[in-house]
Amino acid sequence: MKLYHIPSTRSVRPQWLLEEMEISYDLIRVTREMSLSSEYINLHPQGKVPVLVDEDITIFESGAICTYLADKYLDQGFAPKLESPARAYYYQWLFYAALTLEAPVEQYMFHVLPDLPEQVIPTQAKVRVTPEEAQQWFLKVCKPLNKRLENQHYLVGNRFSAADVVTGGVLLWALKLGMMKQECPVKEYLTRLMERPALKKAAGDLHQMESL
Template identity: 60%
Template sequence: MKLYYIPTTRAVRPRWLLEEMGIAYDLVRVNMSITKQPEYKELHPHRKVPVLVDGSVTIFESAAICAYLADKYISLGFAPLPDSPERAYYHQWLFYAAVTLEPPVEHYMFNVLPNLPEKLLPGFVRLETSKQESQQWFDRVAEPLREVLVGRNYLVANRLTAADIITGGVLLWAKKLGMLLDDDPLSKYINGLMQRPAFIRADEDFYAKIATM
């Protein structure tokens, strides 16, 4: 099993899950020159990370990779069983993080780092929402997470799942960007996740300068 990886990117998320699982994998550190090579496009059509190669399976998108791994090794408990009622809430928060929570963080990041490389979005789209508007957008969509985490450390059945990995990955960016106040309940949540040994092993570059994101 190989994970193609660049520090401080979405590739941290599947690496974190693999570390939590204790599954053997090869970490392939990627740089921009590697992504420009013709053969890399066979791994990812947009020449990005992460990419997971597992035998005959080659899959990209961090949330998809984490969901795949959680189901493949479901006995490890990082996804509820398919016939469990908790499975619905697991899917809900997994998709919420990727589809609803991440966009305002990404727009905020483009405002803070306007020269950040982005292969897919033209400049006028990247900066169509101001920094302040992006913060307000984030605060609004983060509210359901604040509510569900009252009295909990994790999103589903109060145990760590791949939904926390993806949500935590988004909130990690928000924390780096200064979007979370210290008294925000989500700060307590992400700080707890960051204390996990598997996270520390996966994101050894957390304290790198934000310009390297």
């Protein structure tokens, strides 16, 4: 299995899950030059990371890769079984992280990192909202998570799953950008996730994040 990766990006998410699963994999560091090559565009049509190559399967999108891995190794317990009612909530939080939680964090990032190259962030996609609006928006989308995490440690059935990896990956990014200043159940949850050895291994720069 090969994971195409750039440190401190969304490819930390599948790497974290692979580390949790103790599966051996090759980590391939994608350089800018490589991401523009036709060989790499065959793996990811936008030249982005992550990409997972598992024998004859080549898959991109961090959330999809995590979901694929959790199902492939279902016996490891990183996803509820198909027939379990918990499966519905598992889908809910996976999609919430990727579609709802990540949106304000990405918008905020455009302000914090305004000089991203045009190829990474097209100009018209930048600065749709002010940083203050993005922060307010983020606090709003954290509300359902705060409610969920008030009395439990993990999102689905109080058991760590791939939904925590995808959600935690978005929250790590928010922390790194300085968006998580207030004490709340979501921040406590992220602190708990950051104590996991698998995440420490996947995101080597956690120390920098802890000091934010």
